[in-house]
Amino acid sequence: MLSAECPSCGAPVLFQHAASAAAVCGSCQSTVIRDGIDELVVWGKVSAFSRDLSPIQVGASGVLGDRPFQVAGVLRRSRPGVRWNEWYIVFDDRTTGWLSEGNGFLQIFGGAHAGAVLPSYASLHLGEAIEIGDDRYIVIERAEAAVVAAEGELPFAVSDGLMRPYADLRRSDGRATGTIDYADSPPEFWPGRIVTLESLKMEGLRAFAGWSDPTLVSMQGPEVQLRRGLDCPNCGGSLPLRAPGTTVQLVCEYCGSELSIEEVGDENTARVLRAHRGQVWKPRLPLGKRGRIDDVEWEIIGAMKRAVRADGIDYPWVEYFLHNPYRGSRFLMEDQRGHWNLADRLGGVPTSQGTSAWARQRLGSEVYRHFSGGKAVVRNVLGELDWEVKVGDSVDTHDYVSPPHMLSREGDRHEVAWSRSTYLSKEAVEDAFGVSVRSPWGVAANQPNPYSKRSIWLAAILSAGSLWVGSLVVLLLGIFLARNETVLDSSYTSTGAVSDVWVSEPFAVDAGFRNHLGVRSSTTMLRSAGQVHVALINQDNGQVYLPLNTTSQNAASGSIYFADPGAYVARVEIARPAPSAAQDKLNVKIVLDPISGFPCFAFFFPFLIPIVLTLARASFESRRWSESDHAG
Template sequence: MDGRQEPKPENPLTAPAATPAPLRVKTLKCSGCGNSLTLRGMERTESVACEACGSVIDLTDENLRIISTFQSRVRYKPIIPLGSRGKLRGDLFEVIGYLRRAVTVEGVDYEWSEYLLFNPYKGFRWLSEYNGHWNFLKSTNQLPRTKGDGVKYLDKTFLHFQTAESRVVYVLGEFYWKVQAGESCRFSDYIAPPLILSKEQTARETDWSIGEYLEPESLRSAFQLTSPMPARIGVAPNQPSPYAGKTAPLWKLIGYFFLAALFIHLTLFFLAQNKRVFETRFTFEQKDKGKAFVTEVFELSGRPSNVVVRSAAAPLSNYWVYLNMALISEDGRAYDFGREISYYSGTEDGTAWSEGGFSDEATLPAIPAGKYYLRIEPDFPAPRINYQVEVYRDVPKWSFFFMALGALCLLPILLIWRVARFEGKRWAESDHPGTLWKRIPESAPEQEKEKTNPEGKESR
């Protein structure tokens, strides 16, 4: 934070390949209260904060001058105690400093914790924690390139998340710069989950750091902490989406189901009888109104399948006809249904209009094989109606295919809704709420190897 030049680590060519030996430590007495202080960063440490009195001591001064004093009403307790050692990304680090920062937004203070880690061969790293979310950060001197409202870094696009002014409210332990109470910097965060790129500016310089989201339990295991980690609240800026990487496999699976459904439907389509088994014509007059007519007997063969009754009526100009019908088997089983055919037309304000039609059809599903007849009872206001009836057996229907297709679409719709809900929570805390779809970042790999991030100035 605040652009401090990090001391360069020892030549990595001379560093042993095995895990480094325990860090050498040095003790001294606090200039403010006499409390014993332990130094682990050795010559790379420029200041140390006393837990007992809040004094920050300048270690580059031979008289151990007190350069600042934190008069905090709150006694912060680090979740990871100073002196704890843990292996992160294959390297062993020791916690040597604890920093508490705050930012004020619309009159509300938001605070987070930062832990300074040290390895004699790797140098300094940072762990940051806010609302139970953790990031592992390191500095970089490779400057990102501006791209639209984001930046390009290591062939990855990072979208701008927020810009604000932060200040130091509490420190504990060692630091590689002369940290002071109230010191501030302006920072800008850019995200490409699970990565975060931070730019920090002071009057003197600008520094960049790259970080990666860590699962709390992985830290708990790495540092062998016995107490539970704080519960996560909300969605962190670079928290990986639980739905990342699931969209493509889902669409692939849906594609397989679509092809399977299409194959099954086409097979049934070509195997269907689609056979006309009966046809008749009637002429109804007003004297026949209220009377029931029955057709000749016809046979339905094959497996249980649908029966389509198609009907047409004429003349039908500004009239309607309603037919109360029933398909009845020889053993007395009846399938009742009613159909209305109507057609109206005219002219309104010089524009011709029409509605309705001269034909209609009804589908009766899963009718067993056997001998059947139709009973028809007409109702109509016209003086006379000519009526035609056709009965088809085992007619293929596309409606079932489209119903299956609609059911398949429910899964991606649900996934899209969940993605939008998760990303909405993420961006609600940013400088760009309400621009969700434009700002859903591309998914980054779960692991970003440290070797891809060049060494440079430490800014976190």
């Protein structure tokens, strides 16, 4: 550690890290550089870094993989409409890196990549792919940004307004990034990754009043108020600034005027971009409302209504801008039919599987199909946003779906931005924000197909399988338990009398599982000549069974189940309207526990369950795609 006097004001300036070449004096804001072993030289002046812009602070620590690091200093950089922080980090092995915080992302750069062949700044074009080493990157930003504030130790000397050209790069895996620093010659390439404070196991973070994060346990220092207030320069209304440091534009909730938010040290000021007259738009969920989604708390700080116009009809939706000082930002979206989505700006750029806008896009292991494209126009804006936007602004959009996810590409002449949204149920929104919202109708582009759920298919296949096995068991039991024993097979010739009664020889019915008696009678006598009635009588207990259903042929059949065991006789009575000379023959046959016929459709019925489910799934998909550009 080096401690020396500030050459400008005499206050002590500490160098805790040997890797640091410069430092900002905390007393007079002079930038001092090391000259020799313990001599400091004043290089310039820089504005103080506003202390309540970020949960990260000088002295905080973390781990990248297995490399512990400490935050040694910070640069605040700015270009029109955008501001971000670059935290200078020093690893235990004295190598250095950067933690870049802005646009809703945290990126870590663990060290410069030496020896790469880099394109010149002048030759770079937005959206083009470049090869660095074996990797392919897309250029998403190419600009110069000024240093507007600094604090602590730095690897080089800075002063207010120092411009540094850079290019920001993305890879297609959604996490890997890169930046080329063109400030020095030769330029340096820094491969990076999108990370979270949690994944870096950050400790010593700033505690914000009213915000807590269960994943970040180690906060240091007194709680600071994140919120700043300012007055609307158009209507005088007193406005809260809920995300200072992030917010670039604010639309007054009283007069609807669009205000540009400027930073002056620890204060924010507002400048009227466009004054508004007339009604102020009010979205369904109010600004300042907080909700918890997937265990992360979010505050609604802004909202925007946009619409795609097709065939003269507006298809509007509302986007709520959500903020959490430890987690960055998200978008909560409600479409016109009440479907909700939670969207995140995408760190990477998906890989297109073709050259047209309709080509499929791959992100990680997921492949997304093109759903629809159009021109999205801003209709209303309210509250705070971290970029500048005004009513009437438009971008070309293309949506690609892989339910429950959707990728959205938004592009204008200057940049292309990707976001990924996840479908949220109505209940999830109600639980999160403690409000009741309308029930959605129709099928949303990325709504999960309820008939594709694994649990439903598992239940269907299990129930179909068990029904099939159940039918088989019943059939086999029927065969196994059948005694199929003929206990009576007796014929008789009628006398031709008006009332002609015949009683069979006794036969035994032994106790069994079912005691099913199958009775069948047949006769040569026509139905018009008289009627045959068959009864079975249990001679042991006097029970009489009248089992037969007579057909028009005077033949009859019937069944008795669970007949009491015992000795039986069959009693046949023929009733004639008049005596007959014909000697009609009659036969009665009784089988004990016959093999009964089994309904074969029982084996086909279980297959109906997956068939019906497949049809329902296909019908849901056809409703989804009927609203796409590919319907027809």
